[in-house]
Structure formats: structure tokens, C-alpha cells
Amino acid sequence: MTVCSTSRPSPNFDARQRPIDLVVLHYTGMQSLAAALDRLTDPAPKAGRYPGPWQSPAIDPETDLSRVSAHYVVARNGEIFALVDEEARAWHAGASFWRGLEGVNHNAIGVEIENGGHDFGLPDYPPPQIAALNALVWDILARRRLPVSAVVGHSDVAPGRKADPGEHFPWADLGAAGVALWPDFKAGTPGRGLAGPGSESVEVLGLQEALAGIGYGTAATGLYCERTQACVAAFQRRFRPERIDGLLDGQTLDRVTAVLELSLLMSLPRRSS
């Protein structure tokens, strides 16, 4: 990488089976930067070393946890740690799906952002941290010649299972910096629900096709299933965080359309000038 970083190598990686075309943003969701760096570089993590709300206090401390990692960690003060070489596969997204592909670790660069997340009161992301993140993502997109539509949240690729980087993450700021999709949304309010669990209609089919066009893992069945609701909630968490209920309302539909249009536009091959 070309952005200034501190090397903190992690042994938790293996070989990619696909070329890089995605950047997945996470929050660390732990008590401290030190704990997150320890966990992301630990070759044999045990439950007893990482106490927290994600596990019962009664758990056997010798219980093996899964080995995890990311390519980069961005600290609250803006310091960037490089853990895994971009050419290798880091283990950050787990079971995941985006734009027709399962297991996105094979084609993604994973960036962990120091933040306690939902388990620790959803702290805000301070400006120096977001400035450093923007520089890092800009550098990745430029070097890899990727469109801004390549930048997603963990919650986008694992709806219903993951909620990071969370509804306090400033996606609009990333949009303004040119490192994430952020359409110029019309003002408005969520309004009345148009469809929800159990609904079955051509409108639901259209919604599913639009979400799948953006990249979400919705099957086009016309039935508002649990999966559809989880994908709508993931979309809202990122693009309409004022109300995250997984129900289709007018504002959500407007925003799905706007994001799909911009995403398609951004994905067009760029003409050299």
C-alpha cells in the first residue's frame, strides 16, 4: 500500500481464488484497539483471552474461537495498521454474498475500523479516523482501478447476521470524499409501509430484482420472505439509517432506485480521455 501504515503482521490468511474487486468495511466491535489487534493476529484464539458480551461468562476459557483477520485496521486516531498482504485472503467476512458470489473473502480487501459497535453503545467515528479511512480506500480504489460501488459494509454482504459498521457509520461522508456510493437523495420521510413479511406481488419482485442489481443476496420470488426483510434492513442501515425495520416504504423504494441507478452508472467502463 502507499498510504502510511504500521506493520502488524497476522498469520491468519490463505490463498485467494478470485481477483480483488471489493472492499468490505467493518467495525472491530471490541473494548479496545489492543484487544482487536490481538484477536486479529492470534493464531490460536481462546475464549478466556477475549471476554465480552459476545460469549457467556461461564464459557470454558480454553474453548477455541475462530481465527480471524483483516488486511487493515484503522484506529480512532487515524493510525493505519497493515495485517495481511492484499494479495492473500484475510478472514473477515465469513459466510457472505455479493453480486452473485459467495464467500467474498476470496475477492475482497477487509478493513476493520476501531469502534466498539452495537455491544458498546455505537460510539461515533471521529473525523481523524474517517479521514484516514478515506485516504486508505481512495488508495485501494485507485491502485486496483475499482469503482466506488466496490465499497460495501459487512452488513451488506451478510444481512441478518452482521450489522457492522453500523447505522452511525458516516457513509455520506465517504460519498462526499468519493470513496463510496452516496446518491443525492431527495428529501422526505419514510412514510407508510408498502410491503412487508408475507406480501406477495409484482412490486416485491421488482424490489428483489433492484436489490440484487445493487449486489444484495435477494432471490427474485415475489414473496417478501425473511431474507428479503433482512436485505431491506441492511439497505436501510446503510442508506436510510433513520428507520431500520426491514419493511418497504416509499422512501426506501426511492432510495433503492437511486442507489441502483448510480451503482450501474459507476460500474460502466470508464472511457480514457
Ligand SMILES: [Zn+2]
Ligand atoms: Zn465485520
